[in-house]
Amino acid sequence: MLRLNGVGRRFPNNVIALDNITTRIEPGAFIALLGPSGCGKSTLLRILAGLDTPDTGSLTWDDNTPPGPGDIGFVFQDATLLPWANAEANVFLPLRLAGKSLETARPIVRDTLAQLGLAGFEHAKPTELSGGMRMRVSIARALVSRPKLLLMDEPFAALDEFTRHRLQDDLFALWREARTTIVFVTHSIYEAAYLASRIIVMSPRPGRIAAELTCTLPDTNTRRTDPAYAALTTQVTETLRAVMPA
Numbered sequence: 001m002l003r004l005n006g007v008g009r010r011f012p013n014n015v016i017a018l019d020n021i022t023t024r025i026e027p028g029a030f031i032a033l034l035g036p037s038g039c040g041k042s043t044l045l046r047i048l049a050g051l052d053t054p055d056t057g058s059l060t061w062d063d064n065t066p067p068g069p070g071d072i073g074f075v076f077q078d079a080t081l082l083p084w085a086n087a088e089a090n091v092f093l094p095l096r097l098a099g100k101s102l103e104t105a106r107p108i109v110r111d112t113l114a115q116l117g118l119a120g121f122e123h124a125k126p127t128e129l130s131g132g133m134r135m136r137v138s139i140a141r142a143l144v145s146r147p148k149l150l151l152m153d154e155p156f157a158a159l160d161e162f163t164r165h166r167l168q169d170d171l172f173a174l175w176r177e178a179r180t181t182i183v184f185v186t187h188s189i190y191e192a193a194y195l196a197s198r199i200i201v202m203s204p205r206p207g208r209i210a211a212e213l214t215c216t217l218p219d220t221n222t223r224r225t226d227p228a229y230a231a232l233t234t235q236v237t238e239t240l241r242a243v244m245p246a
């Protein structure tokens, strides 16, 4: 889908957030970006989204076709829903901005809400939903335009452990079904190991790629209990320990 060729980003205050990032994002991959606070994960995500531009290096999209409107979905740690609008209206928003009427879009909006386990909650306002459900609405809003690339910036970090596991399971099931390409920023070794087909481990600032680990766990939601999962989390922990300053 995309190649990053020596991407670097230095902010006007001379902070070098990213240095010489070279990697690829293959279609259908689930890539976890893992690294310590401040290593440039969010900056990299913003560059992928076209919200920021590199100072050095470049991005090369397949067929030299950069993504158009609706080709990229973005989910933040905060669900960022419109507080006055119900779940259906929140999920409809990207299609409304693309000029669609609710009548035309309602089937896909409802279908996407149902995919996220929210059938029956179409008319609920954000204040009537739990944190996990608000995040489900946020993911539905990102997926409603059927993006080619889904960017997720620590989406589950603020959720309790039980809700987080449920959302990880459901996101993993969705990805296995649709194979939407996902780049997922996380601080959690366990989350990265459970979800990703490849983990990019970043070093502390200036953010560089310290290691890339390809995951070969079974393609089922029972992978948390697989011995290979335990081995992978150990490998990732050791890789992170090696790049962290003493």
Ligand SMILES: Nc1ncnc2c1ncn2[C@@H]1O[C@H](COP(=O)(O)OP(=O)(O)OP(=O)(O)O)[C@@H](O)[C@H]1O
Pocket (backbone or CB within 6 Å): 011, 012, 013, 015, 016, 017, 035, 036, 037, 038, 039, 040, 041, 042, 043, 044, 205
């Ligand atoms: N607009 C900006 N201007 C100046 N410095 C910035 C700007 N945005 C980010 N930075 C700095 O760049 C570095 C990388 O920030 P970034 O948010 O990408 O890191 P991160 O790995 O996502 O961090 P965290 O895990 O804490 O969210 C940090 O030191 C941050 O303070």
